[in-house]
Amino acid sequence: MNCKEERERKTRKKLAEKDMITINNLTKVYKKNTVVDNLSLSIKKGEVFALLGANGAGKTTTIKMILGLAKVSGGDIKIAEGSRIGYSPETPYFPPYLTAMEVMSYYAGIGGDKSKKDKAYLKSLLDMTGLEDTKTKVKNYSKGMIQRLALAQALIEDPDILILDEPTAGLDALGRKHNLELLKKLKDEGKTIIINSHILHDIEAICDRGIIMKKGKIIDTWTNGVSHESLEDKFIRLVGAE
Amino acid sequence: MEIVVNVVKEKIRKKMLYITTILGILVVMLFSTDMGSLTIGGKNISDYYVLIPILINVVNFLAGAISLAMSITTIPNEYERRTSHLIWARGVGQGKYHISLAMGNVIVSWISGMILYLTLGVFAIANGYSNILGQIFVATLFMFIYTAIISVMTSALSIKLPAVVTGLIMIMLFVGGAFRSILLLVSAVLTGFGGTVVKRIIKLIPDLAGLSRQAGNLVQGKAVDAHVIIMGLVIIWIAGLGLIFFRRKEA
Numbered sequence: 001m002n003c004k005e006e007r008e009r010k011t012r013k014k015l016a017e018k019d020m021i022t023i024n025n026l027t028k029v030y031k032k033n034t035v036v037d038n039l040s041l042s043i044k045k046g047e048v049f050a051l052l053g054a055n056g057a058g059k060t061t062t063i064k065m066i067l068g069l070a071k072v073s074g075g076d077i078k079i080a081e082g083s084r085i086g087y088s089p090e091t092p093y094f095p096p097y098l099t100a101m102e103v104m105s106y107y108a109g110i111g112g113d114k115s116k117k118d119k120a121y122l123k124s125l126l127d128m129t130g131l132e133d134t135k136t137k138v139k140n141y142s143k144g145m146i147q148r149l150a151l152a153q154a155l156i157e158d159p160d161i162l163i164l165d166e167p168t169a170g171l172d173a174l175g176r177k178h179n180l181e182l183l184k185k186l187k188d189e190g191k192t193i194i195i196n197s198h199i200l201h202d203i204e205a206i207c208d209r210g211i212i213m214k215k216g217k218i219i220d221t222w223t224n225g226v227s228h229e230s231l232e233d234k235f236i237r238l239v240g241a242e
Numbered sequence: 243m244e245i246v247v248n249v250v251k252e253k254i255r256k257k258m259l260y261i262t263t264i265l266g267i268l269v270v271m272l273f274s275t276d277m278g279s280l281t282i283g284g285k286n287i288s289d290y291y292v293l294i295p296i297l298i299n300v301v302n303f304l305a306g307a308i309s310l311a312m313s314i315t316t317i318p319n320e321y322e323r324r325t326s327h328l329i330w331a332r333g334v335g336q337g338k339y340h341i342s343l344a345m346g347n348v349i350v351s352w353i354s355g356m357i358l359y360l361t362l363g364v365f366a367i368a369n370g371y372s373n374i375l376g377q378i379f380v381a382t383l384f385m386f387i388y389t390a391i392i393s394v395m396t397s398a399l400s401i402k403l404p405a406v407v408t409g410l411i412m413i414m415l416f417v418g419g420a421f422r423s424i425l426l427l428v429s430a431v432l433t434g435f436g437g438t439v440v441k442r443i444i445k446l447i448p449d450l451a452g453l454s455r456q457a458g459n460l461v462q463g464k465a466v467d468a469h470v471i472i473m474g475l476v477i478i479w480i481a482g483l484g485l486i487f488f489r490r491k492e493a
Binding site for chain 1: 243255323324326334491492
């Protein structure tokens with residue numbers, strides 16, 4: 001291996017080890033109710049990270065704080081400088097009178113980068129998510145199609161970090177498979193992905209590691225492939241136990 | 243700009259906008275033809291030239307009502323549907339977001355107001371007064387200020403208050419503003435501490451009646467009081483500051 005290759009290898013390794021998100025003692029209090037309690041974690045570049053927990057565990061609030069959609073009550077969140085973030089919400093709403101292409105064009109315009117408004121580029125993102133019909137109005141879309149559109153709009157700014165809240169909810173088996181394959185592809189491209197999902201089978205299929213939350217606290221961590229116990233069994237054992 | 247255009251697109255799909263605008267056109271038609279006339283001091287007033295200041299009042303009032311109805315839910319709906327999530331997540335600040343939404347409301351109000359003024363113009367021609375078309379056109383500028391006051395104030399209040407509360411406050415300010423001259427007349431007979439308080443409160447109400455009166459004066463070639471226009475613009479500016487400084491805690 002020559003010097004140049006060695007240098008490139010080291011750079012790649014360094015980049016891969018780079019923390020994209022570092023959270024220290026993150027706390028969120030709503031009307032005296034602590035919904036996220038002293039959460040600390042770090043997510044490296046290229047990782048697919050899972051936020052797990054039952055409803056009300058504080059996952060979505062954590063995501064909202066990372067995105068700046070909710071104020072932080074305590075602690076801090078550090079995001080790697082210059083990182084672009086794409087977000088697909090749990091219950092996406094798009095103007096029903098717009099077509100998928102119009103929705104994409106709308107969000108591309110809001111993002112501020114005019115080059116992202118290119119129709120061919122936006123069409124490629126829609127194709128990537130399996131939403132080939134770009135002329136039908138959103139009001140005629142199924143839940144699964146809206147989910148795909150939500151994922152497509154999250155990719156507009158070519159984000160370094162992708163935050164997906166229930167990305168496979170509402171999708172049929174084929175749709176789920178397609179989405180999971182897409183997420184694997186995005187991971188291979190070096191994107192850092194944070195997923196909040198209740199479908200543990202999907203988590204096991206694509207995530208590298210994650211945390212299990214309960215009442216705002218991390219009750220355990222999970223790393224793919226290191227334990228004989230399935231994620232589902234672990235989840236039921238930990239979350240189900242009072 | 244995308245947000246502004248989207249608000250306009252969404253609003254022009256509302257049935258309420260069309261119903262109110264058509265209603266406005268019918269009212270203008272009623273006053274502008276032989277079907278409708280006013281009796282003031284026992285004299286029958288059906289001359290279009292004499293009627294036009296009254297018509298301007300009516301048209302501005304209708305445009306204001308449309309403006310209020312169209313603006314009241316725009317911002318609360320954005321937060322309720324969580325459309326705001328995808329906007330905030332793209333780094334758009336609250337001030338810019340709220341201003342864009344309010345601008346959309348203002349433009350929709352102007353469009354419906356212009357349709358009503360267009361009807362006025364058509365009936366001016368039909369009644370043989372095509373010579374005042376230029377004045378009617380300039381009078382739309384007063385409607386722009388009138389509806390912008392309602393729209394921006396409603397939008398700003400709706401950031402912090404529930405739609406029902408915003409609606410109640412704005413209906414009071416709107417009706418009070420449209421009939422401000424009458425309120426001032428009534429309050430003139432009030433004396434003592436209560437009277438002073440009432441007079442002060444009335445002074446805080448935007449002078450919408452004054453704006454319509456100035457538009458009427460302009461069409462009839464009378465002097466226009468610039469003070470009313472300046473005060474209208476000041477109110478828009480203050481309400482605009484509300485759009486920037488009123489903030490939601492969460493998207």
